[in-house]
């Protein structure tokens with residue numbers, strides 16, 4: 001057994017060195033939405049892994065490159081895979097930052113910069129954990145594969161295909177997902193799954209140019225066409241009207257039911273946050289509600305929306321829709337059903353542009369690595385982890401869960417406090433240290449399991 005006290009000591013004594021590496025990483029403004037600093041950041045990530053004995057390749061994907069690293073460890077029969085992303089969200093609005101967004105700045109026990117938490121802080125924390133294990137024991141505990149992508153913040157459009165083509169290089173017994181952490185009250189969090197996503201833009205063009213509304217009984221109106229088409233998709237009772245939409249929805253398993261009964265209901269917090277008397281349909285159990293798919297109208301536009309009046313017939317109208325999908329729905333199937341439904345409802349003129357498709361992913365709560373992760377979380381944070389079977393959002397963990405690779409995610413997060421995607425994003429140094437201890441133990445004990 002590795003000397004855990006020595007590992008913890010090493011983590012405490014060398015923190016400055018990892019924070020210096022994080023500073024270097026955050027100084028590269030790798031904003032994927034603008035294709036900025038991407039090559040430079042991929043190369044820096046590659047160098048950081050190479051310095052640690054990884055064989056690294058910066059792989060073309062058709063979009064931003066994936067950095068793939070492999071290192072051998074003591075137990076060659078086990079492989080632990082780490083998934084991270086080196087891209088970040090844009091820093092705007094700049095005037096709300098108290099220090100420059102790409103200059104890691106330390107104050108009040110935390111470091112501030114875009115990416116300091118999401119996801120460069122998480123990445124460096126994992127480096128720290130493995131550095132400490134290697135320094136104390138002389139090697140990595142098992143084989144390690146590292147996959148760092150550069151398009152997570154824009155929906156990972158090229159990752160699933162790339163993973164499909166590189167299966168043989170990604171074989172692993174478990175994967176550590178991009179981010180994790182604790183609640184504001186320091187309870188460790190274990191999220192077992194993420195919903196999928198279908199994102200589409202609907203558009204309709206009915207005349208060659210905008211027209212005078214004196215002709216409104218002569219000419220079709222794109223805004224009306226679109227509103228009628230949208231009304232055919234969902235009723236006021238929130239039920240999605242696309243035939244077959246719910247066909248593949250599976251109910252929570254008995255095991256998931258048990259987890260749902262033990263999980264917090266969470267409705268009161270959301271009601272308070274948004275000033276509501278009750279949630280939609282009187283929902284009282286938020287975690288259970290995440291097992292229901294959604295059809296969300298994210299935006300709608302067309303015609304005149306400026307000040308005062310303008311009497312116009314819009315030629316074109318556009319709406320953006322996102323569907324959060326649950327096991328076992330498939331975005332490609334739902335997109336096809338959406339097309340068929342619009343056609344048969346008389347809206348063949350409404351075009352669909354596919355903007356994003358990710359499948360849901362869910363890990364077996366009884367996988368050995370999931371249990372191990374929970375045990376270690378309780379040791380590090382002094383209380384049992386809060387387990388939720390499915391979260392409302394989306395992350396492409398299906399690329400591993402669908403292949404039977406269980407996914408866990410210890411990390412540096414502190415509730416929703418880190419201001420990820422917002423000005424003054426930060427990571428607390430004490431969260432960095434505890435997450436590194438968690439990750440080091442996970443790697444060591446995972447390598448010993450059979």
Ligand SMILES: [Zn+2]
Nearest residue numbers: 118153420421
């Ligand atoms: Zn993010």
